[in-house]
Amino acid sequence: MFHPLRVSEVERLTDDAVALTFEVPPELRDRFLHTPGQHVALRRKAVDAAAPGGEIRRTYSICAPAGTEPVLRVGVRLVEGGQFSTYAFKELAAGDTVEVMEPTGRFVLEPRPGYFAAIVGGSGITPVLSIVSTLLAREPEARFCLVRSDRTVASTMFLDEVADLKDRYPDRFQLVTVISREEQQAGLSTGRLDRQRLAQLLPAMLPVADVDGWFLCGPLGLVAGADRALRGLGVDRSRIHQEIFHVDDAAAGTPALAPSAPPVTGSTLTATLAGRSGTWPVKDGEPLLETVLRSRADAPYACRGGVCGTCRAFLVSGEVTMDRNFALEPEETDAGYVLACQSHAATPDVELDFDR
Structure with missing residues (x-):
C-alpha cells in the first residue's frame, strides 16, 4: 500500500547521489517500521504517457537503522536516462510529497549474536x-x-x-x-x-x-x-x-530459470491479494502481473524486471514459466514462489497467492 509522505530532507551524498528522508506521521508509524535490509517503492506520475499505468515506480533500500520509531531514509543514485532517479536528484526538494509503499523485502538480518x-x-x-x-x-x-x-x-x-x-x-x-x-x-x-x-x-x-x-x-x-x-x-x-x-543489458536477455513447460494460450488466472480473490482471462503472451493489474490496481510491483522481488507470489496450482529471476533465492523457488512480473501461464488454469 502506498502513502503520500512529505520529504523532510534532500541531502547531497556525492556528485551523482542523494539521500531522501521522509516524515512518517504518527498514524502510519507501525506501517513504516522496517527490518534492517528492507526497501520501499516510490511512485510518481509518468511524464511519458506510454508508461505502464501512467506511473513510474522505483525501489530503494532503507539506509537508516531500524528502531522503535520509523526513520525513513533512502539513497538514490542518478542513473543515465533514469526517469525517477533524475527527478529525485534534480527536482525533489524538502516539502515535496512522494507516494511511498510500505517496507518489504527479504534481504534482511534480525540482530543476533x-x-x-x-x-x-x-x-x-x-x-x-x-x-x-x-x-x-x-x-x-x-x-x-x-x-x-x-x-x-x-x-x-x-x-x-x-x-x-x-x-x-x-x-x-x-x-x-x-x-x-x-x-x-x-x-x-x-x-x-x-x-x-x-x-x-x-x-x-x-x-x-x-x-x-x-x-x-x-x-x-x-x-x-x-x-x-x-x-x-x-x-x-x-x-x-x-x-x-x-542488471546489465547482456544479462537482461538471459533467462534465470529454465522453463518447466511451454506457455499456453487461453489460460485463466485466479489470484488472491489482500484477502480477496478474483479470476480473469490471461491475454496471450502477457505476464501474469499484467493480468492482475487490469482488475486490481493494488497488485504489488516496482521494477517489472525480475530484480526487486516486490511482486513475489505463491504458485498455488498450475504451472508457469519465468523469463528472468534475479530476486528469488533457490529455496524460495523450490518452495513454490514465483515473480508475477516474469511469469507466463503454462497450463490452462493458474492460481497465485500474493498474501503468503
Whole structure:
C-alpha cells in the first residue's frame, strides 16, 4: 500500500547521489517500521504517457537503522536516462510529497549474536548500512566485516556514516574498501572485485568458515562473482544472501530459470491479494502481473524486471514459466514462489497467492 509522505530532507551524498528522508506521521508509524535490509517503492506520475499505468515506480533500500520509531531514509543514485532517479536528484526538494509503499523485502538480518560479512558494490551499501548499524547497536556479541567496492572515492556513498561505525565499534567492525578506477596511496590495489580476486582476498582477511551470514549486494556481475567465490571457498548456500541492484543489458536477455513447460494460450488466472480473490482471462503472451493489474490496481510491483522481488507470489496450482529471476533465492523457488512480473501461464488454469 502506498502513502503520500512529505520529504523532510534532500541531502547531497556525492556528485551523482542523494539521500531522501521522509516524515512518517504518527498514524502510519507501525506501517513504516522496517527490518534492517528492507526497501520501499516510490511512485510518481509518468511524464511519458506510454508508461505502464501512467506511473513510474522505483525501489530503494532503507539506509537508516531500524528502531522503535520509523526513520525513513533512502539513497538514490542518478542513473543515465533514469526517469525517477533524475527527478529525485534534480527536482525533489524538502516539502515535496512522494507516494511511498510500505517496507518489504527479504534481504534482511534480525540482530543476533554472530559473525557476519557483506560484499557490496556502489549503491549496494544502502541496505547493508541499515543492517550493520542496527546489528552492532543492538547486539554486543555481534561482529561485522564490510567489503565495499566503488569506482572512485568521490563516488562513494555514505562515507561519513561508515566511518562513524568504524570509530564507534573499532573491535567489532572491520572495513575493507576497494576503489576500481583510481590509484590509492594506501590499502588494497585498484581493480574490480571479481571472483578470482575475492577468492584470494577473503581468506586473507577473515576466517571465512566462521562467518554466520554473507550479504551480497550491488550489480549482478559483482554479486554473481562473489557468490561463486564463496561457494568455491566452501561456504554453504544457506549462509549466502543476495540482492541485485543493477542488471546489465547482456544479462537482461538471459533467462534465470529454465522453463518447466511451454506457455499456453487461453489460460485463466485466479489470484488472491489482500484477502480477496478474483479470476480473469490471461491475454496471450502477457505476464501474469499484467493480468492482475487490469482488475486490481493494488497488485504489488516496482521494477517489472525480475530484480526487486516486490511482486513475489505463491504458485498455488498450475504451472508457469519465468523469463528472468534475479530476486528469488533457490529455496524460495523450490518452495513454490514465483515473480508475477516474469511469469507466463503454462497450463490452462493458474492460481497465485500474493498474501503468503
